[in-house]
Amino acid sequence: xxxxxxxxxxxxxxxxxxxxxxxxxxxxxxxxxxxxxxxxxxxxxxxxxxxxxxxxxxxxxxxxxxxxxxxxxxxxxxxxxxxxxxxxxx
Numbered sequence: 001x002x003x004x005x006x007x008x009x010x011x012x013x014x015x016x017x018x019x020x021x022x023x024x025x026x027x028x029x030x031x032x033x034x035x036x037x038x039x040x041x042x043x044x045x046x047x048x049x050x051x052x053x054x055x056x057x058x059x060x061x062x063x064x065x066x067x068x069x070x071x072x073x074x075x076x077x078x079x080x081x082x083x084x085x086x087x088x089x090x
Contacts, residue, residue, distance in 0.1 A: 001027050003029050004027065004028050004029060004032065007032070
């Protein structure tokens with residue numbers, strides 16, 4: 001099995017089948033993987049205040065509970081996903 005030691009070694013895959021075939025014969029170097037993990041520092045977070053309609057907040061909390069998530073974490077996840085979408089399609 002060939003080890004990938006640099007992100008530049010990854011090809012652009014035509015489809016999922018091509019990606020699957022590639023990963024059958026390749027693996028990522030553990031050092032490369034370790035370097036890609038971002039560990040959040042508490043200083044990187046800023047506290048803000050948002051005002052919600054109580055019914056909307058209740059619905060958000062209900063959805064979060066059904067997914068076994070903290071509602072604030074789920075909302076941050078939603079915002080991060082939407083931000084990514086906005087950045088891809090300005």
